[in-house]
Amino acid sequence: MPAVDIPGSKSITARALFLAAAADGVTTLVRPLRSDDTEGFAEGLTRLGYRLGRTPDAWQVDGRPAGPAVPEADVYCRDGATTARFLPTLAAAGHGTYRFDASEQMRRRPLLPLTQALRDLGVDLRHEQTEGHHPLTVRATGVEGGEVVLDAGQSSQYLTALLLLGPLTRKGLRIRVTDLVSVPYVEITIAMMRAFGVEVGRETGGSQGNVFVVPPGGYRATTYAIEPDASTAGYFFAAAAVTPGAEVTVPGLGEGALQGDLGFVDVLRRMGAEVSVGPDGTRVRGTGVLRGVTVNMRDISDTMPTLAAIAPFADGPVRIEDVANTRVKECDRLEACAENLRRLGAEVATGLDWIEIRPGVAGSLRGTEIKSYGDHRIVMSFAVTGLRVPGISFDDPGCVRKTFPGFHEAFAELRDGLR
CATH class of the missing domain: 3.65.10.10 (Enolpyruvate transferase domain)
Incomplete structure (x- = not known):
């Protein structure tokens, strides 16, 4: 059987879109996945005022370290869990009012550990119907940072979202994780943050669980190749x-x-x-x-x-x-x-x-x-x-x-x- 050409990684493409949007400068993403989930993520960034350019083999993203370019937006996250969890977190670092909704399927999926952590960091985030589920509204005034406790036993995406947010806060983040699944996905996040100029520190062991330390200072733009999924x-x-x-x-x-x-x-x-x-x-x-x-x-x-x-x-x-x-x-x-x-x-x-x-x-x-x-x-x-x-x-x-x-x-x- 000849070699099989597998499309780019969904997980890496979603993280790369967040990092590119948050970085200082223009980032080129090579061979990103083009699917409903990643198109939904890109569309959400556009709704938030980020500029994206596309060629057949690459996407270019004009980063905005200060957050969304528009003071208010309605974003539909489709079925995408990364879109539905990462974009409200990205928006929280900006200044404005941003409403997020998703498909019925995505509305059923849990979100509360992440949104509670964001609230603990001072983010004005309100679930409009069922607590812990979409739709939700973020009234963003930037994020100061500091220490927060997170249960990521349902999804590692909760931790990834906070890690990605860390460099956009004024003081950085210290995230104490009490439970965590899908650890390799967190390793992906940390490696990709390093490629965009941020080094995440870790402390392990003891009764305090795992602690992730993320410095402030933002991301730098780069050219990033997406590996097959x-x-x-x-x-x-x-x-x-x-x-x-x-x-x-x-x-x-x-x-x-x-x-x-x-x-x-x-x-x-x-x-x-x-x-x-x-x-x-x-x-x-x-x-x-x-x-x-x-x-x-x-x-x-x-x-x-x-x-x-x-x-x-x-x-x-x-x-x-x-x-x-x-x-x-x-x-x-x-x-x-x-x-x-x-x-x-x-x-x-x-x-x-x-x-x-x-x-x-x-x-x-x-x-x-x-x-x-x-x-x-x-x-x-x-x-x-x-x-x-x-x-x-x-x-x-x-x-x-x-x-x-x-x-x-x-x-x-x-x-x-x-x-």
Whole structure:
């Protein structure tokens, strides 16, 4: 199979847009992801008065360290969690009145730990309907900074938003984190802040939890290349793992990659796939062996549905643990996986933070319509199942536009290459 061209990382593109908007000067983002989520983020920046220029391969952002250029704005965040959490935080550093709303799906997703932390820092932020959810209004007068306590046990995005805000405050931030999931995403944030001229300090251990220290002083503009999306690459790596003799290579995603979700290939290696991570890319080859595993996916939970979708093909049970936070994503991903696997004929058990899938008897799985719940990751994960189970369809195949509008075409090309 030839190399697969994976679009840019959603997580990195969103952070890069925030950093570029906050930086002093014009930043060029090379190969940003163009999807519904990132287009929504860019549109939100434009509504706040930031200037963006676009070419086929790059976006240019005219940064404003003082915050939004307009005194008031209404921003619609679509389905994007990064948009819905990062942009109100960015707006708080400016001066004006900014109202944020989102889709019904995003309105259901929690926000309170972040908004409470912003309030503790003196930000006038009000939820207009349900406390802790969109819509909300920020009446911004800048942020003084100081010390704040944060529970990031539901989403690391709460911590990322505050880290990104830190250099825009007058005194900097000292963030004490009492709980934290998806640690690799925080590592992405810190590495990217360094690329824009800010070094985050850390203190660990003791009863005080983890403390992140962010200096004031702002960001400097730069040229920043967006690496391929590791979560998206996971569907293609999984496709190779479940197909004996198949091989998939993703260039540009190898040693030194920022994204923790590349660690999914280590799970595939434990299951029996042949994996090679080099300086220029990562290769996975199916060996015809797919072993059962028990794996803690707290730090790579976006790849949980991918593993769940191929679990019936393993020779023993696949148990995925410590993924309670997947219940508050675009949908309750843990239950969505369980329901769809049962519809396929698999034997599944679930708990508050775990799912266990038992191997299917040869020929026991049957094609069915997958219930997507509007969640791109459910559709893309079960597309991999469809490589081994004929007759799988989706009730909302178009929801992949959130992160990969061309997914179905790219996966069809992959399927043809694996035959």
